Amino acid sequence: MKLEMREIHKSFGSNHVLKGIDLDVDEHEVVCLIGPSGCGKSTLLRTINLLEKIDQGTIRLEGQLISDGAANPNEIRQRIGIVFQSYNLFPHMTVLKNLTLGPIKANGMDPTAAEAKAKDLLDRFGLADKVHEYPDRLSGGQQQRAAIVRALVGDPEVLLLDEITSALDPELVGEVLSVIRELATRGLTMVLATHEMGFARDVANRVVFMDAGSVVETGPPSQVLGTPVEARTQQFLARVIEGGRL
Amino acid sequence: MNSPLSAQDHEPLTGRGRSYFDQEGARGALIAFVSTLAFIVVVLLVIGRSENWPTVQRSFFDFELMWESRSVIWRGFRTNVWMFMVGQVAIMALALLIAVMRSLKGPAFLPVRFLAIVFIDFFRGIPIILGLLLFGFGIPALRLPGLPNSAVFWGLVVVVLSYSAYTAEVYRSGIDAVPDSQRLSAASLGLTQWQGLRYAVLPQAIRNVIPALLNGFVSLQKDVALLSVLGVREAVREAQIITGRTFNYSPYVFAAALFLAISIPSARFADWYTARDRARRSQGAG
Numbered sequence: 001m002k003l004e005m006r007e008i009h010k011s012f013g014s015n016h017v018l019k020g021i022d023l024d025v026d027e028h029e030v031v032c033l034i035g036p037s038g039c040g041k042s043t044l045l046r047t048i049n050l051l052e053k054i055d056q057g058t059i060r061l062e063g064q065l066i067s068d069g070a071a072n073p074n075e076i077r078q079r080i081g082i083v084f085q086s087y088n089l090f091p092h093m094t095v096l097k098n099l100t101l102g103p104i105k106a107n108g109m110d111p112t113a114a115e116a117k118a119k120d121l122l123d124r125f126g127l128a129d130k131v132h133e134y135p136d137r138l139s140g141g142q143q144q145r146a147a148i149v150r151a152l153v154g155d156p157e158v159l160l161l162d163e164i165t166s167a168l169d170p171e172l173v174g175e176v177l178s179v180i181r182e183l184a185t186r187g188l189t190m191v192l193a194t195h196e197m198g199f200a201r202d203v204a205n206r207v208v209f210m211d212a213g214s215v216v217e218t219g220p221p222s223q224v225l226g227t228p229v230e231a232r233t234q235q236f237l238a239r240v241i242e243g244g245r246l
Numbered sequence: 247m248n249s250p251l252s253a254q255d256h257e258p259l260t261g262r263g264r265s266y267f268d269q270e271g272a273r274g275a276l277i278a279f280v281s282t283l284a285f286i287v288v289v290l291l292v293i294g295r296s297e298n299w300p301t302v303q304r305s306f307f308d309f310e311l312m313w314e315s316r317s318v319i320w321r322g323f324r325t326n327v328w329m330f331m332v333g334q335v336a337i338m339a340l341a342l343l344i345a346v347m348r349s350l351k352g353p354a355f356l357p358v359r360f361l362a363i364v365f366i367d368f369f370r371g372i373p374i375i376l377g378l379l380l381f382g383f384g385i386p387a388l389r390l391p392g393l394p395n396s397a398v399f400w401g402l403v404v405v406v407l408s409y410s411a412y413t414a415e416v417y418r419s420g421i422d423a424v425p426d427s428q429r430l431s432a433a434s435l436g437l438t439q440w441q442g443l444r445y446a447v448l449p450q451a452i453r454n455v456i457p458a459l460l461n462g463f464v465s466l467q468k469d470v471a472l473l474s475v476l477g478v479r480e481a482v483r484e485a486q487i488i489t490g491r492t493f494n495y496s497p498y499v500f501a502a503a504l505f506l507a508i509s510i511p512s513a514r515f516a517d518w519y520t521a522r523d524r525a526r527r528s529q530g531a532g
């Protein structure tokens with residue numbers, strides 16, 4: 001088991017956001033988190049790579065306990081990458097510098113090796129001509145692809161993706177999703193929060209439906225999205241279909 | 247219903263705006279030139295016709311005395327220049343250190359943050375002149391072994407500490423203006439808090455505050471003259487000595503001209519830089 005999360009609780013003040021989440025992720029598995037806005041998807045993702053401290057529960061990476069200060073968060077974040085909705089590239093650095101900063105300074109990678117790796121990845125994801133550009137010269141889709149590549153240069157074992165297409169114009173969504181599809185084919189373990197149900201059905205090995213801080217239903221995409229058992233899942237999907245997103 | 251922002255209402259407005267500015271550009275320079283000239287003529291007439299003008303001229307604009315005292319005051323002014331140059335470098339470094347101390351997050355850094363806040367509150371709250379009298383006279387009088395006794399040294403220390411307290415807050419506003427998502431982004435790459443600050447946040451923060459730092463520099467150029475109260479032989483002090491001997495204020499005017507010769511270009515440079523920076527940003531955002 002790559003990731004094991006047990007009984008995860010998290011509150012912001014009096015707002016109980018995660019109410020005892022259990023989640024396992026296998027090596028090479030792609031897990032999609034779906035659920036209504038505010039149900040805790042982003043919070044859950046951020047607890048996984050220790051950007052949020054959990055109040056209760058345990059998180060294990062490859063069997064090793066990483067929650068409760070059992071591991072150095074900076075080292076864990078080199079092993080578990082994350083990409084956010086709003087790209088968050090560093091605006092004062094070229095794309096290449098953005099990509100190599102983490103690997104060089106955090107992972108201690110050799111600068112020439114890191115640059116070669118970054119250029120190779122940019123090339124593979126169609127950004128070869130953007131190596132020396134600043135982020136504000138890139139389209140939203142290009143920025144988001146650069147942000148994904150940035151998370152990949154350090155060779156993470158798990159990649160977390162938080163609504164990476166939500167801030168994009170519809171015509172740019174495809175190019176970003178195809179990057180994720182390729183990563184899935186290459187066997188990268190991924191957990192992604194998404195509102196793109198069609199994409200979830202396409203790329204996920206397993207879909208996890210969350211509501212109000214709990215996991216309500218989990219299973220293969222055809223089951224959770226096609227023939228959901230739980231009433232809450234059915235209601236959610238009915239609303240999504242109404243909104244034209246399936 | 248026609249909303250006030252509908253396209254119909256908007257179009258002709260933009261059209262008018264444009265033609266107005268075109269005219270402004272062509273005729274504006276001429277209008278500005280003529281009105282400035284007229285203003286200067288009026289001022290000169292009023293001053294020149296005043297009964298007291300000859301007296302004023304003798305005690306403030308005695309060019310012969312200015313010429314005689316030029317090298318002494320100029321030597322003093324060179325002291326001002328190196329004081330504000332050295333001071334500015336020290337201020338930028340110390341203030342950055344304090345701002346960073348103050349913006350470190352987490353319970354472990356509480357003492358560090360506390361220290362920074364105490365420093366800022368203390369040195370921002372004391373008038374520089376009072377600090378100068380206290381340190382500049384007080385510490386040399388103690389004759390502490392191993393510490394310099396010169397008034398310049400301690401005076402400069404006071405100015406640097408006081409300015410650093412202000413400048414630290416300038417840096418901090420720049421740090422606060424960098425979105426939290428940038429720190430988060432740095433942390434998610436496995437960078438430590440310090441590395442995140444150093445490589446992601448501070449470069450953006452410093453760029454945010456360069457105009458404010460330039461303004462502080464213009465201000466510092468004048469405030470190092472306060473060291474004259476400690477007897478430091480800078481331009482104001484030298485002018486004061488000559489004035490004390492001749493009962494004529496022209497050396498002060500000469501010293502003032504030297505200060506203006508540096509501070510006006512500096513201020514214009516700060517304005518120019520700020521405008522250019524703003525233009526670049528709005529371009530980047532658009």
Ligand SMILES: Nc1ncnc2c1ncn2[C@@H]1O[C@H](COP(=O)(O)OP(=O)(O)OP(=O)(O)O)[C@@H](O)[C@H]1O
Pocket residue numbers: 012015017035036037038039040041042043044163193
């Ligand atoms: N840093 C924070 N401080 C306080 N409350 C927070 C914080 N982050 C999230 N919350 C709260 O936690 C709850 C869950 O938020 P979260 O962002 O995890 O939801 P989500 O499922 O990702 O929603 P969306 O689909 O809109 O992205 C919300 O009520 C939110 O207001």
Ligand SMILES: [Mg+2]
Pocket residue numbers: 041042043162163193
């Ligand atoms: Mg979210």
